Amino acid sequence: MLAMLSLRKHAFVIAVAAVVGGSAGGSSGCAKASPEATVLQSEDLTTVPDGPKFDPNEVVDLASFTDAFGLDATQVQNFLRHTPYKRPAFLETYQSNGIRAVDSIVKTAQKYRINPLVFLVRLEMAQGLLGEQFYPFPPSRVEYVFNCGCSGPKTCAPGLAGLDKQLDCLGRSLRTSLDEVTANGQTSGGWGPGKLQVSVDGKKITPTDASTAALYQYTPVVGTGKTGNWLFWNIWQKYATALDYQAPVGGGGTPTAWVGDACKTDPLCDFVGGICLQDARAPGGMCSADCTTTDCPNDPDHPATFCANFASGGAAQGICLLVCNPAAPACRTGYTCVPGVQKFNDPSKTAAVCFN
Numbered sequence: 001m002l003a004m005l006s007l008r009k010h011a012f013v014i015a016v017a018a019v020v021g022g023s024a025g026g027s028s029g030c031a032k033a034s035p036e037a038t039v040l041q042s043e044d045l046t047t048v049p050d051g052p053k054f055d056p057n058e059v060v061d062l063a064s065f066t067d068a069f070g071l072d073a074t075q076v077q078n079f080l081r082h083t084p085y086k087r088p089a090f091l092e093t094y095q096s097n098g099i100r101a102v103d104s105i106v107k108t109a110q111k112y113r114i115n116p117l118v119f120l121v122r123l124e125m126a127q128g129l130l131g132e133q134f135y136p137f138p139p140s141r142v143e144y145v146f147n148c149g150c151s152g153p154k155t156c157a158p159g160l161a162g163l164d165k166q167l168d169c170l171g172r173s174l175r176t177s178l179d180e181v182t183a184n185g186q187t188s189g190g191w192g193p194g195k196l197q198v199s200v201d202g203k204k205i206t207p208t209d210a211s212t213a214a215l216y217q218y219t220p221v222v223g224t225g226k227t228g229n230w231l232f233w234n235i236w237q238k239y240a241t242a243l244d245y246q247a248p249v250g251g252g253g254t255p256t257a258w259v260g261d262a263c264k265t266d267p268l269c270d271f272v273g274g275i276c277l278q279d280a281r282a283p284g285g286m287c288s289a290d291c292t293t294t295d296c297p298n299d300p301d302h303p304a305t306f307c308a309n310f311a312s313g314g315a316a317q318g319i320c321l322l323v324c325n326p327a328a329p330a331c332r333t334g335y336t337c338v339p340g341v342q343k344f345n346d347p348s349k350t351a352a353v354c355f356n
């Protein structure tokens with residue numbers, strides 16, 4: 001399998017050990033399910049009199065929204081056992097497709113680089129699952145909690161059944177919106193920092209950051225006092241307090257990107273040697289680094305990277321790409337999880353990487 005990529009106006013060929021059939025398919029969309037008053041707890045709709053005030057232009061700051069390691073599995077599991085509703089949630093012991101709820105939440109958060117708290121809030125918003133002590137009925141409230149794969153009330157794809165798959169669908173949708181803002185300044189629906197938009201309920205909104213833009217892309221409703229992004233903010237405040245969650249030091253700040261992330265300029269790729277590849281084969285731009293003479297950047301708080309072997313008219317060069325799992329690819333929209341890619345200067349070693 002050969003693929004072409006231009007870097008700084010030079011043509012490169014990615015070296016692959018063998019042709020492997022099949023490629024990652026497109027992601028299934030998540031339907032924006034509206035919360036039902038009957039599935040929410042009364043606490044979800046009450047506010048603290050002297051607490052923070054809702055700002056529809058900044059629902060949650062970007063640093064907190066993308067704090068993928070802000071909560072670990074132990075903290076999430078304890079939260080499911082001791083919810084703000086003074087009873088355990090059935091999710092404490094629930095499994096889908098053999099995966100515990102807590103593991104699905106944490107794994108999805110790290111996979112898409114989004115705070116686990118986002119997924120906890122959405123589970124409550126969509127079907128009140130954090131407030132349910134026992135498995136609720138109908139089962140679709142759990143197995144298709146975000147309506148991913150559903151074309152109608154009783155018409156859902158069996159392959160997307162299960163909390164783990166629904167969480168993955170939500171994570172992919174939110175990460176796609178964040179990447180769109182990074183690459184294009186706005187989401188596919190036109191939501192972006194500093195860009196005036198009108199919500200479905202007629203409110204003029206100018207998102208402060210990419211996280212708020214992503215939230216409005218998913219649910220374009222302000223809904224003060226009852227639904228929409230007000231409800232997300234209100235539940236977030238309650239859960240963050242219960243978890244004693246502290247936002248990352250430095251606040252929202254300027255967003256930075258990791259290897260494989262969308263980009264427009266080099267400075268956004270804020271790691272040693274970071275460059276932004278701009279090419280038709282790198283849709284939306286792609287952060288990378290030259291690893292011909294140095295190692296690729298690696299960080300325990302970010303996905304793994306791999307120094308792929310590229311050729312440029314007979315000369316070889318190492319280019320850093322994001323490692324992926326062909327069995328469960330998490331590459332950005334427009335990219336494929338390509339297996340069998342050779343390592344620069346060591347063709348005996350291969351890896352699957354996100355590439356177009």
